[in-house]
Amino acid sequence: MRPQDVFQTLKDTLVEQFDLEPEKITPEARLSEDLDLDSIDAVDMIIKLQEMTGRKVSPEDFKSVRTVADVQHVIERLLAEPPAQPGP
Amino acid sequence: MSRRVVITGCGGLTALGHDWRSIAARLRAKQSGVRFMEEWAAYSDINSKLAAPVAAYELPSQYNRKSMRSMGPVAVMSTRASELALEDAGLAGDPVIKSGRTGIAHGACAGSAEPTMAFGRMAESGSIKGLTSNTYVQMMAHTGAVNISLFFGITGRIIPSTSACTSGSQAIGFAYETIKYGLQDVMIAGGAEELSVGPTAVFDTLFATSRRNDAPHTTPRPFDKLRDGLVIGEGACSLILEDLEHAKARGAKIYAEVVGYGCNADGAHITQPQAETMGVVMELALKDAGLPASAIGYINAHGTATDRGDVAESIATNKVFGPKAPISSLKSYFGHTLGACGSLEAWLSIEMMNTGWFAPTINLDEVDPACAELDYLRGEGRAIQTEHIISNNFAFGGINTALIFRRWS
Numbered sequence: 116m117r118p119q120d121v122f123q124t125l126k127d128t129l130v131e132q133f134d135l136e137p138e139k140i141t142p143e144a145r146l147s148e149d150l151d152l153d154s155i156d157a158v159d160m161i162i163k164l165q166e167m168t169g170r171k172v173s174p175e176d177f178k179s180v181r182t183v184a185d186v187q188h189v190i191e192r193l194l195a196e197p198p199a200q201p202g203p
Numbered sequence: 204m205s206r207r208v209v210i211t212g213c214g215g216l217t218a219l220g221h222d223w224r225s226i227a228a229r230l231r232a233k234q235s236g237v238r239f240m241e242e243w244a245a246y247s248d249i250n251s252k253l254a255a256p257v258a259a260y261e262l263p264s265q266y267n268r269k270s271m272r273s274m275g276p277v278a279v280m281s282t283r284a285s286e287l288a289l290e291d292a293g294l295a296g297d298p299v300i301k302s303g304r305t306g307i308a309h310g311a312c313a314g315s316a317e318p319t320m321a322f323g324r325m326a327e328s329g330s331i332k333g334l335t336s337n338t339y340v341q342m343m344a345h346t347g348a349v350n351i352s353l354f355f356g357i358t359g360r361i362i363p364s365t366s367a368c369t370s371g372s373q374a375i376g377f378a379y380e381t382i383k384y385g386l387q388d389v390m391i392a393g394g395a396e397e398l399s400v401g402p403t404a405v406f407d408t409l410f411a412t413s414r415r416n417d418a419p420h421t422t423p424r425p426f427d428k429l430r431d432g433l434v435i436g437e438g439a440c441s442l443i444l445e446d447l448e449h450a451k452a453r454g455a456k457i458y459a460e461v462v463g464y465g466c467n468a469d470g471a472h473i474t475q476p477q478a479e480t481m482g483v484v485m486e487l488a489l490k491d492a493g494l495p496a497s498a499i500g501y502i503n504a505h506g507t508a509t510d511r512g513d514v515a516e517s518i519a520t521n522k523v524f525g526p527k528a529p530i531s532s533l534k535s536y537f538g539h540t541l542g543a544c545g546s547l548e549a550w551l552s553i554e555m556m557n558t559g560w561f562a563p564t565i566n567l568d569e570v571d572p573a574c575a576e577l578d579y580l581r582g583e584g585r586a587i588q589t590e591h592i593i594s595n596n597f598a599f600g601g602i603n604t605a606l607i608f609r610r611w612s
Contacts, residue, residue: 156336
């Protein structure tokens, strides 16, 4: 995935996965307050991001995430790392 | 403390419709919900390709992603049936629902099949692909009961009655006792079962399913000489049980009073029913109700159309109620709805009592001579005015239940 595509892909994923209105997904949108996503949703978002990026997401990666832009930065950082070895 | 308990609301999703009027019309017309399952063609080892799926139903807009993320089909049906029952009782949005004085007794054979498969795939492949934050909560046995709680904000006690074919009847029995002894004022009680090929495989393995694949409307045949096993059905039904004084104070419509509940176990065999203890459970319910057997005007049978089950049940029923007791099985219309049947059959039996007409067992052409003598309702059913009915259910592991309802006038 090219870095410039990250936001759009993330936006499409959030819209599809959580039934959100596309115009609500801005970089500044707060996951909890603005998008009504909670801890359970965050877990499912991480699972989806792992599928998207092919990288394992550590719990630490997500502890400080508050906004859509924060998620975008995590993805960009993950994509800069080498992909995880495929499972057995 | 002992209080009287009444039923003030009923809601169900069934193969023959989702309200009493629609269902009654189908019962009167002797229409079965059983059909051939072309969807199961791939399961070549399974002999029975029959089932009675629930009729299509719509979900209102409050069933959105967030409210449904923890639900598989069985939890959705449990919740929707409960919502219909609450609306019917006039309790939708009532403060008592969130007060801690309303509880839930609900069950099914198990949680949903699809998330269970995800864990199965994990065990086989070593990969957790397909597991999400909600996989377990959709699979767990009490998924229906807790999803009802979440959906309506219910904060009272939860009694998961996960006991296969007595899930619905135990739910009603436990709910009745909970209100009777003053622990709650209102209880949502019922059961549900989503359709999957698993339960059919369970009974198929035991040679207890019907193989009349080319004639779906002629099976199951409870108590009939030519019965060849059960057909799995799908459905959900919830009843609202309420303290009589609470119901009266708010001017609620009352369907019937719950006057007797019996529950015991065979303690003998994991799948073979035992006539003696089945009879004992009916006597326990009569004793709880303070009624003689002669007070019961109609018996709603478990009547699954299995070889041994029907014989044992008829012998037990005959021993307690004698040869002239009017009896029929609704499984001839709905198939065996497993976790739902206890509450579904209780609801419809109460409606039939209030109508003064009881549906016949369809497909019962010639009573099996191995079954004990009873007044098996056939043909066009029977007009009966009675004050009391009993509904009996029996589950794997030898759980027996009997519920007695009194007509409200």
